[in-house]
Amino acid sequence: MPRTVYFFATCLVDMFYPNAGLAGMALIKREGLKVIYPRNQTCCGQPAYNAGYRDEARKVAAAQLDLFPGNHPIVVPSGSCAGMMKHHYPDLFFGKPEHAKAVDVADRVWELTGFLTDVLNIKLKDLGEPLRVALHTSCSTRREMGMAHAGESLLAQLDAVEVVEQTHKAECCGFGGSFAVKQPEISSAMVRDKTEALRATEASLVVSQDSGCLMNIGGAIEHQGEGPKTQHIAEFLWERTRER
Amino acid sequence: MSGEFHDSVVKALGDDALRQHLRRAMDSLIEKRLAVFPDQDALQALRRYGMAIRGNALSKLPQLLERFEARCEENGVHVHWAETTDEANKIVFEILQSNDVKRLVKGKSMVSEEMGLNHFLEDKGIECLESDLGEFIIQLAGETPSHIVMPALHKSKQEIAELFHEKFPDIPYSDDVDELTAVARGILREKFMQADAGISGVNFLIAETGTLCLVENEGNGRMSTTVPRLHIAVTGIEKVVEKLADVPPLLSLLTRSATGQPITTYFNMIKGPRQPGEKDGPQEVHLVLLDNGRSRIFADEELQATLRCIRCGACINHCPIYTRLGGHAYGTVYPGPIGSILEPQKEGLERLGELAEASTLCGACGEVCPVRIPIPKLLNRLRWEGVRQDGTGETSGQGRRRKHSESLAWKGWSSLASRPVLYRIAVKSACRFRRLLPQQLGPWTHVRKAPEIAEKPLRELVEVQGFTDE
Amino acid sequence: MNESRQKILDRLRTVSREEGGWLQRRVDKRAWSEEEKVQRFAECMSAVRAEVYRTSEVSWVKDLQRILKSKGAHNLLYAPVKPHGKLLLEDFSSSGIELLPYDLEVERWKRRLFEEMDASITGCRGAIAETGSLILWPDEEEPRLLSLIPPIHCVLLPAEQIYSTFSEAVDIQGWVEGMPTNALLISGPSKSADIAQVLAYGVHGPKSLVVLIIP
Numbered sequence: 001m002p003r004t005v006y007f008f009a010t011c012l013v014d015m016f017y018p019n020a021g022l023a024g025m026a027l028i029k030r031e032g033l034k035v036i037y038p039r040n041q042t043c044c045g046q047p048a049y050n051a052g053y054r055d056e057a058r059k060v061a062a063a064q065l066d067l068f069p070g071n072h073p074i075v076v077p078s079g080s081c082a083g084m085m086k087h088h089y090p091d092l093f094f095g096k097p098e099h100a101k102a103v104d105v106a107d108r109v110w111e112l113t114g115f116l117t118d119v120l121n122i123k124l125k126d127l128g129e130p131l132r133v134a135l136h137t138s139c140s141t142r143r144e145m146g147m148a149h150a151g152e153s154l155l156a157q158l159d160a161v162e163v164v165e166q167t168h169k170a171e172c173c174g175f176g177g178s179f180a181v182k183q184p185e186i187s188s189a190m191v192r193d194k195t196e197a198l199r200a201t202e203a204s205l206v207v208s209q210d211s212g213c214l215m216n217i218g219g220a221i222e223h224q225g226e227g228p229k230t231q232h233i234a235e236f237l238w239e240r241t242r243e244r
Numbered sequence: 245m246s247g248e249f250h251d252s253v254v255k256a257l258g259d260d261a262l263r264q265h266l267r268r269a270m271d272s273l274i275e276k277r278l279a280v281f282p283d284q285d286a287l288q289a290l291r292r293y294g295m296a297i298r299g300n301a302l303s304k305l306p307q308l309l310e311r312f313e314a315r316c317e318e319n320g321v322h323v324h325w326a327e328t329t330d331e332a333n334k335i336v337f338e339i340l341q342s343n344d345v346k347r348l349v350k351g352k353s354m355v356s357e358e359m360g361l362n363h364f365l366e367d368k369g370i371e372c373l374e375s376d377l378g379e380f381i382i383q384l385a386g387e388t389p390s391h392i393v394m395p396a397l398h399k400s401k402q403e404i405a406e407l408f409h410e411k412f413p414d415i416p417y418s419d420d421v422d423e424l425t426a427v428a429r430g431i432l433r434e435k436f437m438q439a440d441a442g443i444s445g446v447n448f449l450i451a452e453t454g455t456l457c458l459v460e461n462e463g464n465g466r467m468s469t470t471v472p473r474l475h476i477a478v479t480g481i482e483k484v485v486e487k488l489a490d491v492p493p494l495l496s497l498l499t500r501s502a503t504g505q506p507i508t509t510y511f512n513m514i515k516g517p518r519q520p521g522e523k524d525g526p527q528e529v530h531l532v533l534l535d536n537g538r539s540r541i542f543a544d545e546e547l548q549a550t551l552r553c554i555r556c557g558a559c560i561n562h563c564p565i566y567t568r569l570g571g572h573a574y575g576t577v578y579p580g581p582i583g584s585i586l587e588p589q590k591e592g593l594e595r596l597g598e599l600a601e602a603s604t605l606c607g608a609c610g611e612v613c614p615v616r617i618p619i620p621k622l623l624n625r626l627r628w629e630g631v632r633q634d635g636t637g638e639t640s641g642q643g644r645r646r647k648h649s650e651s652l653a654w655k656g657w658s659s660l661a662s663r664p665v666l667y668r669i670a671v672k673s674a675c676r677f678r679r680l681l682p683q684q685l686g687p688w689t690h691v692r693k694a695p696e697i698a699e700k701p702l703r704e705l706v707e708v709q710g711f712t713d714e
Numbered sequence: 715m716n717e718s719r720q721k722i723l724d725r726l727r728t729v730s731r732e733e734g735g736w737l738q739r740r741v742d743k744r745a746w747s748e749e750e751k752v753q754r755f756a757e758c759m760s761a762v763r764a765e766v767y768r769t770s771e772v773s774w775v776k777d778l779q780r781i782l783k784s785k786g787a788h789n790l791l792y793a794p795v796k797p798h799g800k801l802l803l804e805d806f807s808s809s810g811i812e813l814l815p816y817d818l819e820v821e822r823w824k825r826r827l828f829e830e831m832d833a834s835i836t837g838c839r840g841a842i843a844e845t846g847s848l849i850l851w852p853d854e855e856e857p858r859l860l861s862l863i864p865p866i867h868c869v870l871l872p873a874e875q876i877y878s879t880f881s882e883a884v885d886i887q888g889w890v891e892g893m894p895t896n897a898l899l900i901s902g903p904s905k906s907a908d909i910a911q912v913l914a915y916g917v918h919g920p921k922s923l924v925v926l927i928i929p
Binding site: 007009011013014015016017018019021022025026035036037038039040041042043045047048049050051052053054055056057059060062063139140142143144170171172174175176177178179180181182183184185186187188189190191192215216218219220222223 | 654713
């Protein structure tokens with residue numbers, strides 16, 4: 001088991017979900033690991049990469065490559081940012097001087113929930129009240145990172161939490177980064193279906209591994225009116241299990 | 245494209261009945277596929293094998309095409325080559341003309357859709373009847389296929405019943421599927437008998453033996469390629485495989501991925517025309533090999549994976565965008581994820597580049613592709629091709645989707661996000677002045693609340709919590 | 715036309731690629747006993763509404779008559795020169811079902827073929843257990859349309875000729891050595907789900923497929 005990890009929090013967690021970042025770090029720290037937060041981190045570069053602006057993405061990604069000098073895992077509380085770093089950095093830097101460094105970073109990247117289960121084999125003790133929860137596993141966590149089992153098994157460890165399953169649970173919520181802006185009508189139709197499916201479970205909380213999905217699903221539910229709350233899975237796990 | 249695509253998207257999304265219909269259809273296709281791949285490890289092994297078979301064939305495509313052509317000639321099949329759809333249409337027409345063909349029946353062929361063959365021939369006074377039940381229906385309705393495997397997928401039973409009633413008023417109205425099918429059978433059997441020629445597509449070409457393989461359930465493909473005295477097959481140059489032994493695994497992947505069938509009713513392997521002593525089969529067999537941009541796609545090492553496609557449509561069946569829009573909204577011959585990588589390359593990014601953006605990159609397509617085409621990766625690549633300016637590569641319409649305002653915005657963003665100190669100041673200011681930021685964010689806030697910026701960013705909180713950066 | 719051929723091939727050739735034999739091919743087969751293969755074949759066939767009967771060398775002609783009568787067939791199209799055709803000729807006269815040989819080129823009796831034939835019988839070159847498929851290699855005696863035009867198609871299948879997979883059949887039978895002008899896998903009666911994904915049988919080809927397995 002590693003003794004130290006780097007925590008790459010992602011730009012969305014930094015600005016919109018800082019508590020999720022803190023919770024993720026706290027969960028790892030509680031397992032006895034040292035958590036390093038490289039203070040010069042900004043963004044993995046994914047937004048520009050997915051918009052086709054590879055030079056701009058590379059410039060930003062390059063600024064992250066030197067943040068992880070020690071040979072420690074890099075933990076990311078987002079499937080899509082982890083996917084960017086793990087699967088697209090090697091391509092993005094192919095034929096560039098930073099290629100070796102990018103591959104080295106890629107090799108060490110873990111999505112947070114996958115790291116908790118597959119590396120730390122974390123055991124959780126639920127201290128919370130009974131609650132009905134639905135999990136929206138982000139597409140990147142599920143497919144690109146292959147970590148759909150992680151979120152499910154973490155929630156299953158919480159005794160007082162009843163996990164309910166929405167229909168079409170493996171289907172995308174319609175966020176897709178720039179997609180939500182460039183194809184707003186399709187995106188709206190998708191998030192409407194997703195929130196309907198989630199409401200139908202009568203869960204009082206929806207958790208997810210990705211901030212983008214949370215913004216999309218949470219924003220839509222709030223816009224529609226009453227409905228389940230949304231929360232990053234890290235924050236939820238931490239709240240349920242922290243000794244007060 | 246932009247305006248057109250946008251309009252058709254809005255129109256499709258407004259059609260609730262269509263969306264519900266599509267959802268049910270896709271759910272059932274997804275379920276059926278799952279049921280015929282009970283063993284995950286076996287599925288993954290077969291997908292890797294399928295990818296290797298198609299990859300191997302593409303790696304020696306020119307040699308295999310020549311070998312295939314030579315075998316065809318030995319077998320008595322005439323091979324024609326067409327760079328463009330125009331040329332392919334003309335070749336077909338000339339063959340028909342020299343055989344004095346007035347009426348022909350067609351088996352299902354997406355390449356013939358690509359060519360717009362029906363219209364071309366009808367303008368020349370040749371009756372061109374689609375005989376696949378789904379194609380027959382949409383031809384009656386004057387539409388185009390909305391799916392590459394199930395062309396009339398978008399139509400409900402009632403719509404088809406009304407269509408039949410309108411077109412064949414002598415036959416009593418029925419919305420019973422068996423009765424509708426019987427009506428089509430009656431009409432088409434007469435046509436098979438009368439047809440002077442049959443046109444079909446091809447699923448696989450085998451270089452080793454010079455064989456044309458056709459996959460179908462109805463028997464119309466066999467009728468079209470067996471009953472008339474002349475058979476013309478049209479297909480893309482990428483369809484060739486090296487050996488006969490390559491076909492069984494691909495066939496298994498194709499039918500299981502497409503409709504969840506272990507195999508289709510008919511697998512029709514055609515070697516050549518009727519031989520002396522044989523009592524049926526066409527007296528002449530022609531094959532038209534169409535390029536239409538494929539050799540250009542072939543030239544790019546990464547994008548070449550597009551040509552591995554075996555046209556099963558699994559990516560379409562699993563696509564959340566297609567499930568919302570249906571096939572017609574794409575405005576292309578091939579809809580869905582495969583269309584969104586193929587069509588922009590075929591027709592040019594300036595015309596169809598937007599299709600590459602009409603994806604959340606959710607990965608559902610790539611996950612099910614039987615030959616492991618990394619569709620999301622190729623979509624991303626085409627987005628880059630759309631805005632890149634270095635002028636290398638083969639993709640048609642390169643750089644034509646670049647917009648000045650957008651590129652400026654990304655430049656600004658990258659300057660900021662690659663300078664940690666500046667970025668830190670920017671984030672902190674955004675948090676401090678968050679109340680002053682707009683709450684209406686264009687289309688985002690039409691259906692969602694604007695995301696709330698935190699009071700303090702994580703980068704400030706970590707320090708308080710005692711996390712260090714070394 | 716030749717010009718296009720040249721241009722296409724030239725464009726493909728400019729992409730330098732070596733012709734390597736790196737693909738590891740394998741023959742996919744199952745270790746099923748003959749009985750397992752017969753069962754699997756019958757299950758797959760039944761799942762798509764084909765009828766499978768286990769009969770015998772001595773009784774298949776009677777069984778066939780019974781089946782055809784129950785389906786109301788008045789005639790049977792067949793290949794008189796094949797061994798099973800000769801057997802039929804000996805034993806079918808009393809059945810009331812007219813035996814019709816497919817002995818003319820299709821053009822000479824197309825309308826009759828389409829409009830008057832109730833049933834046909836063919837042999838086969840074996841079958842595939844995994845998918846429930848018959849292998850037919852039409853020839854001069856048993857032409858292609860024998861298995862396509864009549865609404866009822868009956869097939870004689872010797873049990874020992876059932877292979878586990880398509881791959882195995884191709885390999886053991888040595889298909890590469892030479893195939894007929896038209897080879898077929900037939901896996902049930904003609905069907906379609908093109909109307910609202912509802913399965914309908916007998917679209918263009920036979921409405922029923924009857925398989926007689928002979929041990």
